[in-house]
Every structure is written in structure tokens, then in C-alpha cells.
Amino acid sequence: MITCIGAAPGVAIGRAFVLPTWEWDVPDQKMDVVDLTREFERLTEGIHTSRCEIEDMKKEVKEMVGPEESSIFDAHLAILEDPVFMSEIKGIIERQYKAAEVAVKEAIDHFVTMFDLLDDEYMKERATDIKDVGNRLLKHLLGAPEIKLPSDTQPYILVAKELSPSQLVHLNPQHVLGIVTLIGGKTSHSAIMSRAMGIPLVAGLEGKREEAFQTGELLVIDGDEGVLFIDPDEETQRVYADKQRKLQRKKEQLQLLAEVDAVTRDGEHLTLAANISSLRELETSLKHGAQGVGLFRTEFLYMDRSEFPSEDEQFDVYRRIAQRASGQPVVIRTLDIGGDKQLDYFALPEEDNPFLGYRAIRISLDRPDLFLTQLRAILRASAFGDVRVLYPMISSVDEVLQAKELLKRAMGQLGDRGEAYNADIPVGIMIEVPAAAAIADLLAEEVDFFSIGTNDLVQYVLAVDRMNEQIAHMYHPYHPAVLRMLRMTVNAARDRGIEVSVCGELAGDERAIPIWLELGVSKLSMSPQSLLRVKHRVLNTSAAEARDTGRQCFRLGRSGEIERLLSAYVTPVR
Numbered sequence: 322m323i324t325c326i327g328a329a330p331g332v333a334i335g336r337a338f339v340l341p342t343w344e345w346d347v348p349d350q351k352m353d354v355v356d357l358t359r360e361f362e363r364l365t366e367g368i369h370t371s372r373c374e375i376e377d378m379k380k381e382v383k384e385m386v387g388p389e390e391s392s393i394f395d396a397h398l399a400i401l402e403d404p405v406f407m408s409e410i411k412g413i414i415e416r417q418y419k420a421a422e423v424a425v426k427e428a429i430d431h432f433v434t435m436f437d438l439l440d441d442e443y444m445k446e447r448a449t450d451i452k453d454v455g456n457r458l459l460k461h462l463l464g465a466p467e468i469k470l471p472s473d474t475q476p477y478i479l480v481a482k483e484l485s486p487s488q489l490v491h492l493n494p495q496h497v498l499g500i501v502t503l504i505g506g507k508t509s510h511s512a513i514m515s516r517a518m519g520i521p522l523v524a525g526l527e528g529k530r531e532e533a534f535q536t537g538e539l540l541v542i543d544g545d546e547g548v549l550f551i552d553p554d555e556e557t558q559r560v561y562a563d564k565q566r567k568l569q570r571k572k573e574q575l576q577l578l579a580e581v582d583a584v585t586r587d588g589e590h591l592t593l594a595a596n597i598s599s600l601r602e603l604e605t606s607l608k609h610g611a612q613g614v615g616l617f618r619t620e621f622l623y624m625d626r627s628e629f630p631s632e633d634e635q636f637d638v639y640r641r642i643a644q645r646a647s648g649q650p651v652v653i654r655t656l657d658i659g660g661d662k663q664l665d666y667f668a669l670p671e672e673d674n675p676f677l678g679y680r681a682i683r684i685s686l687d688r689p690d691l692f693l694t695q696l697r698a699i700l701r702a703s704a705f706g707d708v709r710v711l712y713p714m715i716s717s718v719d720e721v722l723q724a725k726e727l728l729k730r731a732m733g734q735l736g737d738r739g740e741a742y743n744a745d746i747p748v749g750i751m752i753e754v755p756a757a758a759a760i761a762d763l764l765a766e767e768v769d770f771f772s773i774g775t776n777d778l779v780q781y782v783l784a785v786d787r788m789n790e791q792i793a794h795m796y797h798p799y800h801p802a803v804l805r806m807l808r809m810t811v812n813a814a815r816d817r818g819i820e821v822s823v824c825g826e827l828a829g830d831e832r833a834i835p836i837w838l839e840l841g842v843s844k845l846s847m848s849p850q851s852l853l854r855v856k857h858r859v860l861n862t863s864a865a866e867a868r869d870t871g872r873q874c875f876r877l878g879r880s881g882e883i884e885r886l887l888s889a890y891v892t893p894v895r
């Protein structure tokens with residue numbers, strides 16, 4: 322047995338297919354005849370073809386896996402445009418008279434060595450991205466063929482030194498039982514995609530096996546435990562086949578809960594809704610028994626295009642979602658760009674602190690033309706279902722009043738056009754900025770509901786960037802400061818009699834159920850993949866007991882203690 326990193330859960334048993342390394346042999350030679358113009362032209366053409374391929378893969382992943390995973394390819398496109406990477410390549414051509422492919426190879430080696438030397442998992446993963454993009458560029462410059470995966474064989478476990486997201490896109494989950502990579506870890510882009518595609522993955526095998534992996538050898542991998550067996554004996558095969566069957570059965574049992582209400586053992590009802598970014602995700606959510614859409618992240622409608630979506634385009638999507646939700650609530654959040662979410666055609670200013678900068682409602686209020694277009698589209702959809710509007714990143718009463726004023730103006734415009742809409746559309750705000758939690762009592766006077774966005778709330782309360790892997794260990798959703806903010810918000814909503822729900826990642830963490838019960842939050846909105854797991858936990862929970870645990874959490878002073886107490890209370894189900 323080899324212990325490694327379990328990067329995507331699940332068990333796989335099958336024969337190995339070893340993927341040849343995607344690295345080209347490039348002889349280090351100077352140009353025969355110095356023709357800089359020709360080399361630059363070849364380089365430009367290679368970049369263009371690579372960009373087109375990456376854009377196609379991005380579209381494919383968006384369709385197949387989801388918009389968030391597809392944004393992985395933005396990092397790849399950014400590398401092709403990176404001025405430092407490109408000037409390194411051009412400098413080698415210009416000053417050393419080397420052919421474009423030699424220059425690209427040297428630039429890849431230079432940056433990969435530099436990033437690998439840093440003792441930082443995140444930077445090492447970025448080295449993988451550079452290799453992936455650089456090798457794609459090299460492939461075009463050398464006219465080399467694409468490495469193809471077998472598609473007509475028995476299903477196999479794919480073994481690769483490392484696997485790039487662009488290689489993963491072309492995997493057929495019907496053929497690939499599992500993945501083994503020598504390098505990489507839990508945070509790699511491949512791991513994120515494997516998890517979303519439901520393919521078990523173990524990583525970090527480099528140096529743990531002396532001889533090379535061979536195509537055809539029998540492997541067992543367990544992506545939960547992070548273990549790999551090579552040519553396992555019969556007993557091991559039996560044990561893991563058994564585990565695999567149990568996991569499959571668990572999945573099937575959970576699926577049976579889709580139509581069951583989320584009620585605790587002692588009769589308390591919770592509403593479990595879904596966070597979605599597309600119609601495709603709504604379908605998955607409905608299959609998993611979602612009670613409506615608690616958060617529709619509309620920014621994904623604005624991505625992968627060259628201009629802002631028109632009112633009609635937006636209306637078409639919102640209407641279809643409202644209709645498909647068949648009368649269940651659909652909460653549509655207005656545009657939340659800025660921070661880590663950028664639009665190619667909307668040049669946001671370079672900022673020192675983009676998460677504290679020009680983003681979300683701040684942009685909407687600054688650009689009423691864009692905001693009114695979106696509000697009209699949402700309002701028109703409200704004639705087709707229980708549509709509600711949600712404003713992101715609210716930090717003051719003034720912002721709410723301005724947004725409400727613009728909503729009224731949008732209603733007036735639709736009225737002039739004779740369009741139907743719900744004049745009483747419920748209006749809510751995200752509580753994700755500490756200021757909003759602190760003045761929740763004032764904000765509650767102005768709106769119909771609160772939706773607590775714990776992802777951003779945790780980042781802002783703790784001053785811990787949610788995207789920065791180096792400080793990821795400090796990102797504590799169970800920090801007492803976060804719990805206090807939650808309490809303030811929920812109390813304010815209760816005193817004013819408005820609805821409060823939670824839509825951050827914490828809503829999908831079954832360990833948090835005692836916190837919600839203690840606070841009196843009865844509506845949770847989460848990723849479609851979490852719905853059945855959380856429901857299963859709710860069904861096995863005694864609200865009275867859980868509330869007791871929740872109460873104890875509020876008395877503890879350290880995140881670790883709180884997390885331990887909650888973890889001991891539940892045994893997570895997958």
C-alpha cells in the first residue's frame with residue numbers, strides 16, 4: 322500500500338493506462354538563417370491557435386462540468402497574455418537568435434524551475450498551468466500530434482505524471498475509473514475538476530515508487546483515504562470492491578431522499594434550496610430535491626462573451642429558470658463582478674485590493690444603465706414564477722435605498738412599455754460585509770429578506786482573503802467572531818419579522834446544522850451536490866439535542882474547539 326494524497330473522493334479498481342508525458346524534445350539550436358520576423362510570426366500564430374483551443378475547452382467544460390470549473394481556463398488564457406512570460410520568450414528569440422520553439426521551451430523551464438523552488442503549494446500548481454499552456458504552444462510550433470487517450474478499450478485508471486485541466490476535459494468518465502497523478506495535490510485544477518466530474522483521484526506519488534507505472538497493471542485507489550495498491554492481493558480487492566459497493570449504495574440511498582422533506586427527528590422543518598449559476602445546475606438541483614433556488618449567481622451569464630447580455634437575453638434565462646422551478650422561490654442575485662470575477666469586455670480598474678474595491682452593487686449603482694437592464698429582465702421574469710431580487714455586497718442603508726429607487730424606475734419603464742411584472746417582488750440583500758451585520762437592524766427595516774453569504778462574510782470578518790492558499794488555514798468559518806455576526810443578523814431579522822437564509826458554503830456543511838437550529842435559521846441554500854447529504858443529516862438529527870450543541874458552540878472562544886465539538890456531533894455522510 323502506498324500512502325498518497327486523496328484529491329477527489331471515491332474508490333476505483335482497474336487496469337492502469339499510463340499517459341505519455343506531454344513534453345516535447347526540442348533541440349537547443351539557433352536559427353539556421355536569422356529571420357526574426359518569421360519567428361515572431363510563427364509565435365503569434367501558435368499563440369492564436371492555442372488561444373482558440375483553450376477557449377473551445379473552456380466552453381466544453383462550462384457545458385459539461387459547470388461555469389466555475391470552466392473559469393480554470395481563464396488562468397490559462399492569462400498565461401498566453403502574460404507580458405512577463407511573453408517578453409521572456411521574445412527576448413530569447415531576439416537576443417539569442419533561437420527558434421520560437423526553443424525560446425518557448427526555455428521560458429517554460431525558467432518559470433517552472435522558479436515556481437518549483439518556492440516552498441508553496443499554490444505556486445507549484447501554477448507551474449503546472451505554465452507547463453500545460455507552454456506545451457500546447459510548443460505542440461503547434463513543432464506541428465506535433467495531440468496525445469490521445471484510449472476511447473475504445475476497457476475502462477482504465479489513468480496514470481500521469483500530472484494531468485492538466487485541458488487533458489481532463491477530453492476524458493470520458495465512462496472510460497476513466499480513476500486517476501493517479503505523480504505530482505499535484507488537493508488544490509490543483511485537475512483535482513477541482515475531478516471532484517466535479519465524480520472521478521476518484523489520488524496524487525503526490527512522486528518518489529513513492531521506485532519503478533515506473535506500467536500500462537495494464539492492476540490498481541486500487543481510494544480518494545478518501547489517499548491510498549494506492551499496485552497488484553493488490555485478492556483480499557484487498559475484495560475489501561475495496563466492498564467499499565465501492567457501499568459508496569454506490571449510499572449514493573443510491575441518498576437519491577431516494579430527493580422527494581422527502583428535510584425534517585428533524587423531532588419534527589422541525591428545514592428548507593433546502595440550491596445555489597446555481599445555470600439552467601443545467603438547476604436540473605441537477607431538482608434531481609436532488611431542491612426546494613427552489615436560494616441563489617442564482619447571474620455573473621456567469623455575463624462571462625464568456627464579448628459584450629453585456631441584452632435585457633431580452635437575460636430575461637430569457639431568468640424566465641426559463643422561474644418556469645422550471647414550478648412555483649418554488651427563485652432568488653436572483655444582481656451582478657456580482659469585481660474581486661476575483663472579471664469580464665473581458667468590461668475593463669475594471671487595476672486595484673490594490675480588488676475585494677475591497679469596485680465590485681458588485683458598487684458597480685451596479687455606478688452604472689445605472691447596466692443595472693436597470695438587469696432589473697427589467699428580472700422584473701419581467703417575475704411574471705412567470707416566485708422570483709425575488711437580491712443585492713450583493715450591501716454595506717449601508719443608502720445603498721439599499723438607491724437600489725430600491727432604481728428598481729422602482731425599472732418598474733416605471735416596464736409600465737410604460739406595457740410589460741407584466743410583479744410589483745411586490747420581494748427584495749433582499751446579501752449579508753456578507755461586517756458593516757451589514759452590524760447594522761442588520763437598520764437594514765431589516767428596508768428589505769423583505771436577508772441571505773447570509775458566509776464565504777465573503779468569513780473573509781471580511783477575519784481579514785483572510787478567501788482566494789489566498791497561503792493563508793487558507795486561517796479561513797475559519799467557525800470563528801467565534803463569525804458566529805457572533807451570524808447571531809446579530811438573525812436576531813435583527815427575527816425582531817423585524819423578515820426571512821433570513823444562508824447561502825454560503827457553510828450552509829452545505831452538515832456540521833453547521835446545530836448552529837442553524839440554535840440561531841433559528843430554517844432555510845439553507847447550497848451547491849446541488851450537497852443537498853442530499855445535508856438532508857440525510859437533518860433527518861437523523863434531534864433538533865433539541867443539536868440546539869444544545871449549538872448553544873455550547875456560542876460559549877466557546879476558539880474556532881478549533883467549536884469545529885471539534887461540531888465534528889464530534891455528526892459523522893459526515895458522503
Ligand SMILES: C=C(OP(=O)(O)O)C(=O)O
Pocket residue numbers: 616618657753773774775776777778824825826
Ligand atoms: C454565496 C456567496 O457569494 P459568492 O458567490 O461570492 O460565493 C458568499 O459570499 O457566501
